[in-house]
Amino acid sequence: MDPASSTDWQTWAAISVVVLTVLVMVIRTARRSRKKTGGCGKCGSGDCH
Amino acid sequence: MEPKPETVALAGNPNAGKTTLFNALCGTSAKVGNYGGVTVEVKKGEFFTPLGRRLELIDLPGTFSLEGGSPDQRIASDVLSGKNERHPAPDLAVCVVDASNLERHLQLALEVLELGIPTIVALNMVDVAEKSGLRLDPVKLSEELGVPVVPIQANRGKGLTELKQAMRHPFPSAPEVRWEKGNGEARRTFGLKTADLAARRATLHSTNLSDRLDAVLLHPVLGWVCFLAIMFALFWSIFSFAGIPMGWIESLQESLIGAVETRMSEGDLRDLITQGIIGGVGAVVIFLPQILLLFFFIGLLESSGYMARAAFLMDGVMGRAGLSGKAFLPLLSSYACAIPGVMATRTIDSAKERLVTIFVAPWMSCSARLPVYLLLVPMLLGGSEGGTTQALVFLAIYVLGTGTAFIVARILRGHLGPDEVKSHFLLELPPYRLPQWSYIFRHVLERGWSFLRKAGTFILALMILLWAATTYPKLESDDPAAVMAHTVVGRVSDFIEPIVKPLGFDGRTGTAILTSFAAREVFVGSMAQLFRVEVAEGEEEQETRAHIRDRLAAEKWPDGRPMFGPAAVISLLIFYIYALQCLPTSAVVAREAGSWKWAVGQFFFMMAFAAIASLVVYQAARLFGLA
Numbered sequence: 001m002d003p004a005s006s007t008d009w010q011t012w013a014a015i016s017v018v019v020l021t022v023l024v025m026v027i028r029t030a031r032r033s034r035k036k037t038g039g040c041g042k043c044g045s046g047d048c049h
Numbered sequence: 050m051e052p053k054p055e056t057v058a059l060a061g062n063p064n065a066g067k068t069t070l071f072n073a074l075c076g077t078s079a080k081v082g083n084y085g086g087v088t089v090e091v092k093k094g095e096f097f098t099p100l101g102r103r104l105e106l107i108d109l110p111g112t113f114s115l116e117g118g119s120p121d122q123r124i125a126s127d128v129l130s131g132k133n134e135r136h137p138a139p140d141l142a143v144c145v146v147d148a149s150n151l152e153r154h155l156q157l158a159l160e161v162l163e164l165g166i167p168t169i170v171a172l173n174m175v176d177v178a179e180k181s182g183l184r185l186d187p188v189k190l191s192e193e194l195g196v197p198v199v200p201i202q203a204n205r206g207k208g209l210t211e212l213k214q215a216m217r218h219p220f221p222s223a224p225e226v227r228w229e230k231g232n233g234e235a236r237r238t239f240g241l242k243t244a245d246l247a248a249r250r251a252t253l254h255s256t257n258l259s260d261r262l263d264a265v266l267l268h269p270v271l272g273w274v275c276f277l278a279i280m281f282a283l284f285w286s287i288f289s290f291a292g293i294p295m296g297w298i299e300s301l302q303e304s305l306i307g308a309v310e311t312r313m314s315e316g317d318l319r320d321l322i323t324q325g326i327i328g329g330v331g332a333v334v335i336f337l338p339q340i341l342l343l344f345f346f347i348g349l350l351e352s353s354g355y356m357a358r359a360a361f362l363m364d365g366v367m368g369r370a371g372l373s374g375k376a377f378l379p380l381l382s383s384y385a386c387a388i389p390g391v392m393a394t395r396t397i398d399s400a401k402e403r404l405v406t407i408f409v410a411p412w413m414s415c416s417a418r419l420p421v422y423l424l425l426v427p428m429l430l431g432g433s434e435g436g437t438t439q440a441l442v443f444l445a446i447y448v449l450g451t452g453t454a455f456i457v458a459r460i461l462r463g464h465l466g467p468d469e470v471k472s473h474f475l476l477e478l479p480p481y482r483l484p485q486w487s488y489i490f491r492h493v494l495e496r497g498w499s500f501l502r503k504a505g506t507f508i509l510a511l512m513i514l515l516w517a518a519t520t521y522p523k524l525e526s527d528d529p530a531a532v533m534a535h536t537v538v539g540r541v542s543d544f545i546e547p548i549v550k551p552l553g554f555d556g557r558t559g560t561a562i563l564t565s566f567a568a569r570e571v572f573v574g575s576m577a578q579l580f581r582v583e584v585a586e587g588e589e590e591q592e593t594r595a596h597i598r599d600r601l602a603a604e605k606w607p608d609g610r611p612m613f614g615p616a617a618v619i620s621l622l623i624f625y626i627y628a629l630q631c632l633p634t635s636a637v638v639a640r641e642a643g644s645w646k647w648a649v650g651q652f653f654f655m656m657a658f659a660a661i662a663s664l665v666v667y668q669a670a671r672l673f674g675l676a
Contacts, residue, residue, distance in 0.1 A: 009316075010316025010317045011523075014317035015317075015521075017321060017513065021510050024510070025510050
């Protein structure tokens with residue numbers, strides 16, 4: 001495989017992993033803060049319906 | 050569908066034999082459930098009554114009272130009163146009380162009875178009570194409390210069938226309490242009177258083994274000698290024994306990196322896997338041996354009964370810092386690594402004291418700072434590594450960190466105010482017992498797994514992000530300093546250069562400081578890279594540090610002044626003593642304190658403290674002509 005193209009796909013793959021990590025962290029933090037504030041943002045109940 | 054089993058909650062004081070009973074009833078089916086935001090663990094398991102009825106058993110944290118504010122007390126109180134989101138109120142409470150210490154253990158049982166849930170009292174350790182000369186009357190106790198009382202010996206499995214029989218359907222109805230509900234004094238008086246009726250002393254109190262051991266271990270002189278010897282052995286063991294598995298983990302990490310490097314062509318993904326992922330996981334797992342060893346020793350000390358004596362001895366000393374004797378061990382452990390130290394604060398009853406201990410623990414100079422000190426101290430004094438003067442400077446570094454931690458703890462403790470409910474039982478001394486090995490090993494494994502699962506995932510994510518910040522945006526160049534300057538971290542360094550300059554550092558030193566947020570020891574490697582120090586293959590660490598020192602000594606500011614004069618080196622040392630440059634520690638603090646606010650507050654406070662201290666020291670040293 002051409003070393004340049006190998007570097008290229010590796011760069012994109014690495015950036016994807018980093019972006020995915022940020023997304024997972026944001027989603028988990030949002031979920032946790034929603035749980036702490038008492039569930040559904042609209043009705044305030046524990047389980048959103 | 051199978052109906053949901055009814056729930057039985059096990060409540061009791063620490064050391065009442067609750068976990069032994071839990072394991073005896075559930076066997077190995079126990080699993081650990083973690084409560085979000087709070088790190089106290091609640092075990093769950095299942096067992097069957099003699100008639101084949103399936104019951105779910107919840108082992109609540111051991112607590113002296115349901116009225117305090119500590120995490121243990123809150124969890125126990127919330128679950129029993131049905132306020133916990135994850136668990137509805139239990140259908141039955143089993144209060145495990147130590148028959149040899151009935152007057153103390155009954156107080157919690159009476160608090161549970163006040164909640165109005167069906168209750169059974171498991172009168173544990175009847176053999177110990179009888180050996181100590183007590184004559185027990187479970188029938189009288191049952192009459193006084195209005196609930197079934199079952200004598201058991203949980204460690205030998207005696208009385209378990211009778212206890213299971215007592216749990217047959219329907220559960221006993223909630224009793225009418227015979228004292229004024231909510232009145233602590235009335236409850237206490239009733240408890241003392243009931244204990245006196247149900248456990249009469251047949252013989253005069255004679256000196257037993259515990260008393261004889263206490264004569265030595267609590268002796269004003271011998272007690273301290275024993276205490277210091279035990280603590281030295283513990284600290285030495287953590288440092289030296291943990292080194293062996295830590296070496297294995299490091300070798301495994303290196304071979305994994307080697308395997309990836311031989312199978313993948315050069316590129317960002319390979320760097321991410323080797324430096325970010327394997328390096329990130331390694332940065333967490335490397336602490337595991339220390340954590341397992343520390344919790345093994347904590348379990349041993351707690352299970353044998355010595356921990357209460359150690360807390361008793363250290364109470365006066367730690368009291369000067371506004372802390373209790375129980376804060377001593379977490380702070381001592383932090384000299385090895387702040388992460389197990391912060392986790393060890395779980396043994397502290399008071400929530401406020403626990404937070405203060407967590408807050409100051411990173412100021413105990415951890416082993417990761419050693420390579421930095423080893424690089425800088427000889428630069429300050431001249432000559433190679435080693436020697437008495439350097440040892441004295443090392444001692445001064447440790448004293449400075451510890452002294453500051455004590456002063457700040459005292460101020461913080463005064464600021465936070467006293468606890469809502471003071472523990473009256475903190476200094477009560479349980480009798481010495483042979484350690485329960487199965488309990489200790491189970492406890493150690495649970496703590497280790499909890500650490501890996503909770504901290505591991507988050508720290509891994511942080512390491513991936515830190516890798517990205519030190520890699521992107523990329524610059525094609527052979528100059529590592531130029532490549533680094535182009536990255537996010539490099540740009541932040543440029544941005545902070547005007548801030549770090551008054552502290553005596555240039556942008557490259559600032560960058561090396563930023564890269565050491567993954568782990569402090571990274572500073573040495575970063576300095577070598579950024580100041581273009583040639584490191585020969587197979588070179589010893591000591592030789593590398595000597596080369597870096599030579600290179601740094603030749604470095605000059607544009608006006609010709611040496612860049613690493615005594616003032617700059619002292620300033621850098623002060624910065625490393627006080628700065629919290631360890632993201633894994635911050636992640637564990639956030640978990641243990643139950644809030645990121647504490648971790649972020651601690652981070653900025655310590656960074657600001659380090660920067661101001663460095664600034665003052667550097668400017669003062671310059672005035673004295675040390676620049």
